[in-house]
Amino acid sequence: MQRAAMLGASTSYSSTLGPSTVRGCRNCFQPARRRTCVPPRASGGQPNPQPDDEPPKTPTNALEATIRRKQRELETTIRELGMEALDERLQSATQMPANPPYRLSTLIAESVPQGRAVLVFEVARPSPETTSAELAELAKAYVSRGGAAAMAVRTDSDATPSGLRDLFSVQQAVPRVPVLARDWLIHPLQVCEIKEAGAAGALGIINQVTGRGTGVMSSFSAALGLDAPVEVVNAREVEQLAKQGVVFYAINVAVGLSVAVPGFANRIAHGLLGELPFGAISLVGVRSLEEAAAARRSGADALLVKAELLQSYGTDVGALGNALQYAVTLDD
Ligand SMILES: O=C(O)c1ccccc1NCC(=O)[C@H](O)[C@H](O)COP(=O)(O)O
Secondary structure, X not given: OOHHHHHOXXXXXXXXXXXXXXXXXXXXXXXXXXXXXXXXXXXXXXXXXOOOOOOOOOOOOHHHHHXXXXXXXXXXXXXXXXXXXXXXXXXXXXXXXXOOOOOHHHHHHHHHHHOOOEEEEEEOOOOOOOOHHHHHHHHHHHHHOOOXXXXXXXXXXXOOOOOHHHHHHHHHHOOOOOEEEEOOOOOHHHHHHHHHOOOOEEEOEEHHHHHHHHHHHHHHHHHOOOEOOEEOOOHHHHHHHHHOOOOEEEEEOOOOOOOOOOXXXXXXXXXXXXXXXXXXXXXXXXXXXXXXXXXXXXXXXXXXXXXHHHHOOOOOHHHHHHHHHHHHOOOO
């Protein structure tokens, strides 16, 4: 069966998987001739065009540097695996989709009619010495005392030396809670690995990074049974993705905002939430109680409570939970 047909994807999936994948586009692994991706955004959230036939330039910002690093890591993995084994792995993953008993999208569907937002806590290592087991204990406290309904665990090598083991430990510690991986997702193999580690979903498909490959990444994640919101930065992206059937959107208010005007990030999130198509669901990242309250007032269905907000409460998880509940409860 053709993979594109199997995935129901609008972009040919084989172009992402073809033999020249590793030598192709630096941004998305597609062969250069058939490149459809938008290069990583520069500061300000704008794509940063760079023809394929030019030698790599020094990355201009942190995001570009991260994406280049992820590409190098993936190149190594794919080279070791071989194209045939890669193809087989991707195919078998779609034949055995995950069926997590607890899903973020289900929680959202249940909570929205009751006027509640789903709180997704980012479980991050407070220090580089933190172990997977300690992270699992933190996750338990976030659920029992902090009011977390779902979790996101960073799996990028820059954030943890344990990678997917952190995700697995957290998932085992809170088995009735959807646990999502948070990473930079540029290739379907990463989605496979996340699924195999027991995740209920994945955060990190960023339309400014994957460009026209976004539809494939989104539909492939859905085919594997994972909730994987697509991060968007403007109304045009929403319009294009909606046409491709994307229904779950992520908004990171920290992206490309060099303007230090109070409330500016909140207004961006508010505007974008207003652009989402009817029936779509949303997850907005928040770094403060004020951002959480504003996102909720703007209609966010779920909030990614980021590590910086969680860690600002130290070990007082109960106080954090109360403050968050107060912030996201809408007055009639
Ligand atoms: O980071 C968010 O606010 C966010 C919100 C909702 C879904 C996904 C989100 N992040 C996923 C990403 O991959 C981020 O864009 C990326 O890690 C950059 O995050 P940051 O460095 O915190 O701006």
